[in-house]
Amino acid sequence: MRVLSFVVCCALPLPEIVLAQAVERSIRPEVRPNSEAVAPVKTAAVTSKIRPNARPVIIKKERAVTPAAILAATSDAGFKRWVSGFRSRAVSAGISPAVFERSFRGVQYLPKVIERDRNQSEFTKTIWEYLDSAASDTRIANGKAAMAEQMSKLEAIEAKYGVEKEVVTAVWGLESAYGEFRGETPIVSALATLSYDGRRGRFFESQLIAALKILQAGDTTPENMTGSWAGAMGHTQFIPTSYLDYAVDFTGDGRRDIWSDDPADALASTAAYLSRFGWVTGQPWGVEVKLPEGFDYGLASRKIKKAPSDWAALGVLGIDGTVVPNHGSGSILLPAGAKGVAFMVFKNFSVIERYNAADAYVIGVGHLSDRIRGSGPFKTEWPREDRALTFKERQQMQRLLSAAGFNTRGVDGKIGPNTVAAIRGFQKANGLIPDGYASLNLLNRLR
Numbered sequence: 021m022r023v024l025s026f027v028v029c030c031a032l033p034l035p036e037i038v039l040a041q042a043v044e045r046s047i048r049p050e051v052r053p054n055s056e057a058v059a060p061v062k063t064a065a066v067t068s069k070i071r072p073n074a075r076p077v078i079i080k081k082e083r084a085v086t087p088a089a090i091l092a093a094t095s096d097a098g099f100k101r102w103v104s105g106f107r108s109r110a111v112s113a114g115i116s117p118a119v120f121e122r123s124f125r126g127v128q129y130l131p132k133v134i135e136r137d138r139n140q141s142e143f144t145k146t147i148w149e150y151l152d153s154a155a156s157d158t159r160i161a162n163g164k165a166a167m168a169e170q171m172s173k174l175e176a177i178e179a180k181y182g183v184e185k186e187v188v189t190a191v192w193g194l195e196s197a198y199g200e201f202r203g204e205t206p207i208v209s210a211l212a213t214l215s216y217d218g219r220r221g222r223f224f225e226s227q228l229i230a231a232l233k234i235l236q237a238g239d240t241t242p243e244n245m246t247g248s249w250a251g252a253m254g255h256t257q258f259i260p261t262s263y264l265d266y267a268v269d270f271t272g273d274g275r276r277d278i279w280s281d282d283p284a285d286a287l288a289s290t291a292a293y294l295s296r297f298g299w300v301t302g303q304p305w306g307v308e309v310k311l312p313e314g315f316d317y318g319l320a321s322r323k324i325k326k327a328p329s330d331w332a333a334l335g336v337l338g339i340d341g342t343v344v345p346n347h348g349s350g351s352i353l354l355p356a357g358a359k360g361v362a363f364m365v366f367k368n369f370s371v372i373e374r375y376n377a378a379d380a381y382v383i384g385v386g387h388l389s390d391r392i393r394g395s396g397p398f399k400t401e402w403p404r405e406d407r408a409l410t411f412k413e414r415q416q417m418q419r420l421l422s423a424a425g426f427n428t429r430g431v432d433g434k435i436g437p438n439t440v441a442a443i444r445g446f447q448k449a450n451g452l453i454p455d456g457y458a459s460l461n462l463l464n465r466l467r
């Protein structure tokens with residue numbers, strides 16, 4: 021989980037464009053090991069409540085003398101000095117010296133963590149590439165099996181928190197491949213490394229203090245406290261501050277143990293988290309819809325919400341041609357523009373966003389949960405002939421749009437609301453479908 025409070029994020033690489041579009045509300049952007057594959061993935065920076073894109077903060081290295089036990093356990097002199105300075109801040113924050121010594125015994129600076137942190141921005145995936153993995157046949161089959169294995173616990177969790185077992189299972193599937201990849205990185209070392217590094221030092225130091233509080237409370241031991249390189253832990257990958265705020269002890273043994281092989285506490289913590297942010301029992305995250313000829317693409321905006329019957333009056337129907345059931349008001353979402361799958365998304369879409377605000381992630385969780393429940397694949401094809409734009413191409417698109425009189429308010433390579441608005445403006449002015457989608461065709465047209 022992420023920052024402010026929250027949570028989690030994914031075992032799958034998130035497409036950068038999608039991420040960028042979603043940024044305001046996310047929680048946390050790091051990517052975790054994938055179940056089927058392997059390659060670590062990258063993640064784009066996402067801001068969130070929980071995990072704000074922390075601003076780089078340089079923590080002053082202090083000069084206090086570090087306890088010998090700690091010095092002996094670490095190697096880099098600058099890191100050791102940082103540990104020494106941090107120790108006094110941790111103690112001021114309420115961590116007992118004994119817990120600090122115990123937690124930092126053997127702590128190490130981990131260069132690989134910094135490599136991962138620096139390597140986050142070149143990777144780009146389209147939404148269909150992401151979903152091919154997020155809801156692959158393997159992940160669906162494994163999800164059905166994992167849900168069956170944990171059925172009694174998941175049913176009890178659903179009864180208590182009102183979050184459907186398929187949804188909790190889907191989060192579990194994306195975050196750790198159903199517990200298979202919970203992360204082996206020692207959390208104290210990883211967070212100390214990232215805190216010392218300073219790029220997002222303030223954020224990671226707050227996570228480190230939270231991790232020490234968890235250890236001080238006795239929920240787990242430093243040896244068992246492992247997770248992803250960026251500090252997300254357990255079956256559903258909570259960051260320490262989210263853990264402190266939202267994790268629950270479902271088994272009743274007095275520990276909120278999200279690290280153990282038994283996933284009960286972690287799965288209940290995920291349900292508690294979604295419930296806390298307004299999960300509506302029985303409401304879908306979204307449904308695939310069919311747009312009519314001549315649809316006003318200006319209506320495809322998360323800001324525009326209408327009852328399904330009002331959408332039907334505009335010609336927007338379920339993919340089976342009938343009026344979408346009344347799940348509450350919904351918005352039209354076109355993650356790949358006018359040529360891809362169209363969705364009507366409801367409040368629960370926003371609730372999943374509290375875990376991770378990337379559209380791809382939310383659709384991934386939602387679609388995987390539907391597939392685990394037995395639904396079929398999307399009926400509409402994605403524009404698979406398209407490829408994702410690179411960071412430089414996105415910057416070039418922003419420069420060209422601005423030069424053409426459609427101001428993107430910056431050239432940051434992220435397709436956010438201003439860029440979408442500029443694309444729509446350009447499309448309208450040129451007789452194109454104003455879907456706001458940043459495609460390669462559009463870039464070529466601008467060139």
Ligand SMILES: [Ca+2]
Nearest residue numbers: 269271275277
């Ligand atoms: Ca427990």
